[in-house]
Amino acid sequence: MKRHLPPLNALRVFEVAAKSESFSKAAEALFVTQSAVSKQIRLLEKHLGTVLFERNGGVVTLTNEGRQYLSVISQALDIVETGSEKFYSHQEKEILTINITPSLSALWMFSRVEEFHHLHPDIVLHINSADDDIDWSKSQVDISIRCLPRDKKNTDAELLLAEKLLLIASPQHLEEIPINSVADLQRYQCISLNNRPHLWHDFFEQYQLDKTGVVSSFGCEHFYMVIQAALKHLGIGFVPDFLCHDLIQEQKLINPLTIELNSDYGYYLVTPPHKKEQEKVIRFTEWIKKTLY
Amino acid sequence: MKRHLPPLNALRVFEVAAKSESFSKAAEALFVTQSAVSKQIRLLEKHLGTVLFERNGGVVTLTNEGRQYLSVISQALDIVETGSEKFYSHQEKEILTINITPSLSALWMFSRVEEFHHLHPDIVLHINSADDDIDWSKSQVDISIRCLPRDKKNTDAELLLAEKLLLIASPQHLEEIPINSVADLQRYQCISLNNRPHLWHDFFEQYQLDKTGVVSSFGCEHFYMVIQAALKHLGIGFVPDFLCHDLIQEQKLINPLTIELNSDYGYYLVTPPHKKEQEKVIRFTEWIKKTLY
DNA sequence: TGACATGATGAAAAAAACTCATAGTGTTAC
DNA sequence: GTAACACTATGAGTTTTTTTCATCATGTCA
Numbered sequence: 001m002k003r004h005l006p007p008l009n010a011l012r013v014f015e016v017a018a019k020s021e022s023f024s025k026a027a028e029a030l031f032v033t034q035s036a037v038s039k040q041i042r043l044l045e046k047h048l049g050t051v052l053f054e055r056n057g058g059v060v061t062l063t064n065e066g067r068q069y070l071s072v073i074s075q076a077l078d079i080v081e082t083g084s085e086k087f088y089s090h091q092e093k094e095i096l097t098i099n100i101t102p103s104l105s106a107l108w109m110f111s112r113v114e115e116f117h118h119l120h121p122d123i124v125l126h127i128n129s130a131d132d133d134i135d136w137s138k139s140q141v142d143i144s145i146r147c148l149p150r151d152k153k154n155t156d157a158e159l160l161l162a163e164k165l166l167l168i169a170s171p172q173h174l175e176e177i178p179i180n181s182v183a184d185l186q187r188y189q190c191i192s193l194n195n196r197p198h199l200w201h202d203f204f205e206q207y208q209l210d211k212t213g214v215v216s217s218f219g220c221e222h223f224y225m226v227i228q229a230a231l232k233h234l235g236i237g238f239v240p241d242f243l244c245h246d247l248i249q250e251q252k253l254i255n256p257l258t259i260e261l262n263s264d265y266g267y268y269l270v271t272p273p274h275k276k277e278q279e280k281v282i283r284f285t286e287w288i289k290k291t292l293y
Numbered sequence: 294m295k296r297h298l299p300p301l302n303a304l305r306v307f308e309v310a311a312k313s314e315s316f317s318k319a320a321e322a323l324f325v326t327q328s329a330v331s332k333q334i335r336l337l338e339k340h341l342g343t344v345l346f347e348r349n350g351g352v353v354t355l356t357n358e359g360r361q362y363l364s365v366i367s368q369a370l371d372i373v374e375t376g377s378e379k380f381y382s383h384q385e386k387e388i389l390t391i392n393i394t395p396s397l398s399a400l401w402m403f404s405r406v407e408e409f410h411h412l413h414p415d416i417v418l419h420i421n422s423a424d425d426d427i428d429w430s431k432s433q434v435d436i437s438i439r440c441l442p443r444d445k446k447n448t449d450a451e452l453l454l455a456e457k458l459l460l461i462a463s464p465q466h467l468e469e470i471p472i473n474s475v476a477d478l479q480r481y482q483c484i485s486l487n488n489r490p491h492l493w494h495d496f497f498e499q500y501q502l503d504k505t506g507v508v509s510s511f512g513c514e515h516f517y518m519v520i521q522a523a524l525k526h527l528g529i530g531f532v533p534d535f536l537c538h539d540l541i542q543e544q545k546l547i548n549p550l551t552i553e554l555n556s557d558y559g560y561y562l563v564t565p566p567h568k569k570e571q572e573k574v575i576r577f578t579e580w581i582k583k584t585l586y
Numbered sequence: 587t588g589a590c591a592t593g594a595t596g597a598a599a600a601a602a603a604c605t606c607a608t609a610g611t612g613t614t615a616c
Numbered sequence: 617g618t619a620a621c622a623c624t625a626t627g628a629g630t631t632t633t634t635t636t637c638a639t640c641a642t643g644t645c646a
Contacts, residue, residue, distance in 0.1 A: 002322070003308075003370060004414055006377050008301035009603085015296075024623060029295070036604050038624060043603095048377060049384035049415075057612035058623035065380070072376030076369040077296060083365030084299050084341060087358070091342035121297055122342075302634085317592060329635050331593060336634095350643035351592035 010044040011073050013037055014052065018062055018070040021053075031118055088121075096280045097126040099144040103223035104267070105129040108242060116287055123280050136272035142281055144270045145288075157268035158285075161292050165199075165238040167259040168226075171251060173233040179256040182207045189235030191226050192219040196263075199238060203261060227253070242292070303337040304366050306330055307345065311355055311363040314346075324411055381414075389573045390419040392437040396516035397560070398422040401535060409580055416573050429565035435574055437563045438581075450561035451578075454585050458492075458531040460552040461519075464544060466526040472549045475500045482528030484519050485512040489556075492531060496554060520546070535585070 017026035017037055027034040045052050052066035062070065100109055105127055113125060126140075134144050148157065169179075169188070177187050186209060190200045204210070220226045226237040227244060230253060238261055247253040269288065275281050310319035310330055320327040338345050345359035355363065393402055398420055406418060419433075427437050441450065462472075462481070470480050479502060483493045497503070513519045519530040520537060523546060531554055540546040562581065568574050 003305070003374055004378070004381065005305060005370065005374055007602095008305060008373075011373065012296070012298060012301060022623080032603090033605055034624070035606080035626080038626085039603080042625085048380040050380040055611095055624065057610080058621095059612075060624075069376060069380075072372060076372040076376070077298065079365060079369040079372070080301075080304065081296055081298055083362060083369070085297070087341040087343040087362075088297065315592080325634090326636055327593070328595080328637080331595085332634080335594085348593070348642095350641080351590095352643075353593075 006047045007040075007043055010040040010047075012077065013040040014044055015070065015073050015077055017041055017060075018052070018066060018073075021060055021062060023060060031115055091122060093122055093124045094280045095124050095126055096143070096284055097128070097141050098284065099128050099130055099134060099139075099141045101131055101145065101147055101222070102129045103147075103240075103243060104145060111246075112291060115291070116284070119287065120283055123283065125284075134270075142271065142275050142278070143284060146268050146270055147265050148268050150264050150266045156273060157270045159266050160269050160289060161242070161267045163263045163265040163267065164241045165261040165263050166241050166244055166248075166255045167236055167257070167261075168230050168239055168244050168248070168253045169236045169256055170230055170233045171254050173230075173235075174254055174256060176233075182257065182259070183209060185236065185256075186210060191229045191235045191237035193223065193226060193238075194219045194221050199261075199263075203238070299340045300333075300336055303333045303340075304370065306333040307337055308363065308366050308370060310334055310353075311345070311359060311366075314353055314355060316353060324408055384415060386415055386417050387573045388417050388419055389436070389577055390421070390434050391577070392421050392423055392427060392432075392434045394424055394438065394440055394515070395422045396440075396533075396536060397438060404539075405584060408584070409577070412580065413573075413576055416576065418577075427563075435564065435568050435571070436577060439561050439563060440558050441561050443557050443559045449566060450563045452559050453562050453582060454535070454560040456556045456558040456560065457534045458554040458556050459534050459537055459541075459548045460529060460550070460554070461523050461532055461537050461541070461546045462529045462549055463524055463526045464547050466523075466528070467547055467549060469526075475550065475552070476502060478529065478549075479503060484522045484528045484530035486516065486519060486531075487512045487514050492554075492556075496531070 013026065013030060013036075016029050017023055020026055020029070023037040023041065024034045027037045030037065041053065048069075050065050050069075051063055052069060053060040054063050109127060113127070116123075116125060128141075131146075134141050145160070146157070147163065150159075150162065167185075173188075177184070179185065186204075192200055218229075220229060220237075223239045223243055226239050227247065229235065230237050230239075231247075236256070241260075244253055244255075248255055269285060271281055271285070306319065306323060306329075309322050310316055313319055313322070316330040316334065317327045320330045323330065334346065341362075343358050343362075344356055345362060346353040347356050402420060406420070409416075409418060421434075424439075427434050438453070439450070440456065443452075443455065460478075466481075470477070472478065479497075485493055511522075513522060513530075516532045516536055519532050520540070522528065523530050523532075524540075529549070534553075537546055537548075541548055562578060564574055564578070
């Protein structure tokens with residue numbers, strides 16, 4: 001009568017890993033590391049006393065036992081899922097409306113929404129973007145994220161992140177005009193940002209360089225346009241680190257001379273006081289702070 | 294395609310709790326505390342957004358949703374169990390033979406074997422009991438537990454527990470002959486233990502009492518017999534704390550004046566050196582040390 | 587009404603899961 | 617043939633989850 005069951009959480013991992021026959025892919029799907037998947041599979045294999053995957057350096061393949069087991073486990077998980085689903089549908093999902101600056105939404109937020117949804121499946125995110133102040137009394141928005149000057153104290157605004165700007169350029173562009181010292185920067189088109197007119201000026205002043213080259217042929221409205229422009233080899237620009245981090249990793253952009261600029265801006269989370277206590281607002285706030293860490 | 298599953302370990306708890314409609318019973322069956330069960334159920338309920346049990350102070354009853362869910366979950370767990378079982382049967386079970394003193398086996402070990410089996414289902418325990426030394430070369434025994442004098446240093450023996458003896462008597466017997474001071478003890482039959490002839494003598498000497506009453510009408514071979522005798526109101530006796538703890542809790546025995554005696558004996562775990570590295574031996578050793586803690 | 591059994595709950599401890607950093611190993615491209 | 621790469625394994629350390637412990641609250645039953 002007493003059951004002898006395998007570690008149940010390992011089954012969920014097993015199913016994903018077995019379906020993709022890849023621990024790395026499974027890890028990504030489950031929002032954990034490959035290491036975690038590897039260990040859960042090993043745990044399950046040890047429990048069952050059976051090898052479920054054949055390892056061949058870098059490639060894992062289901063064994064016959066593994067294949068059999070997958071079908072059993074999938075069946076069981078199907079039942080659990082179906083049986084649980086009808087309860088979920090009765091839960092009404094909460095809608096959390098966030099309003100973020102266009103740069104954030106385009107490059108940063110969209111790649112992280114999936115994770116938020118994974119962690120909080122009962123919250124539906126409505127994301128819209130704008131740059132101006134929100135009239136909380138008229139708007140549905142629960143949370144807004146804004147880039148504001150650091151010194152402008154706003155009691156409702158919580159600092160998420162101090163802005164750190166990185167100098168960026170495309171690798172191809174850098175080959176055309178090599179950069180060996182800061183002075184070489186003057187040979188480039190400097191992509192400017194419309195609402196930060198002093199940015200380049202201040203930068204060159206800091207390095208005591210001639211500001212002749214500063215006037216760029218065009219200005220962008222938002223950081224993500226600066227990135228697009230840089231990717232098209234149109235010049236060098238300054239963009240926040242978190243927006244270009246992945247592109248630098250992938251070598252689609254380069255941070256020449258690893259030049260950084262601590263701007264006087266920060267990213268702030270703004271919530272109207274009467275919504276601060278709402279669970280959905282708290283959960284989002286905690287999630288984004290952790291994600292930014 | 295991506296699954297939305299409840300916390301799977303909570304399902305195992307839920308099934309047991311639902312079948313017995315009691316968190317306490319479920320806790321016992323699962324070898325955890327009632328608190329742990331309560332929390333796992335709450336977790337599951339929160340996840341599903343559904344109340345699975347109706348609480349009525351001290352009594353839990355499945356709701357309709359809970360009943361439905363139980364049948365779903367049982368079905369799923371059946372599939373997992375059946376699908377996993379065929380692997381277990383291929384694992385050959387290890388046999389671990391332990392030899393313990395009769396007192397330990399009768400009163401202590403047998404009530405704990407179930408827990409060991411729960412934690413290590415792949416090990417089959419063979420318990421036999423004896424009091425003499427074991428010829429490791431001739432015997433199948435993997436581990437023996439012996440009560441030995443503390444000063445007798447034995448390199449193969451690991452101290453599990455220093456023996457602490459408690460004075461015991463039955464409640465009925467104590468009503469007949471009330472004990473208000475140590476001197477009253479002299480009015481009792483002192484149940485003696487054959488292989489500890491000095492026990493009572495030393496005790497009365499320690500309290501500087503007359504030893505007249507010390508000669509008891511009979512001696513027991515083992516501690517569990519002392520307990521039996523005390524339960525039958527035949528006198529007072531000294532027995533190890535761990536053997537009478539439960540009986541004292543249940544008020545079937547009483548520890549008058551809370552008199553304790555730190556004997557010079559200890560319980561030792563003895564393993565032949567060539568078996569010390571075996572996993573089954575290590576697992577048992579760690580389990581028993583933790584259980585005794 | 588008081589002893590009792592049961593469930594709930596907050597804080598602390600223990601266990602499990604996960605991450606990080608890095609090693610090892612086939613595969614692929616030059 | 618070898619260097620770069622993509623993938624899994626693993627030990628140490630950290631984080632998260634689960635469990636325990638101690639205690640409270642509540643309904644039951646004599």
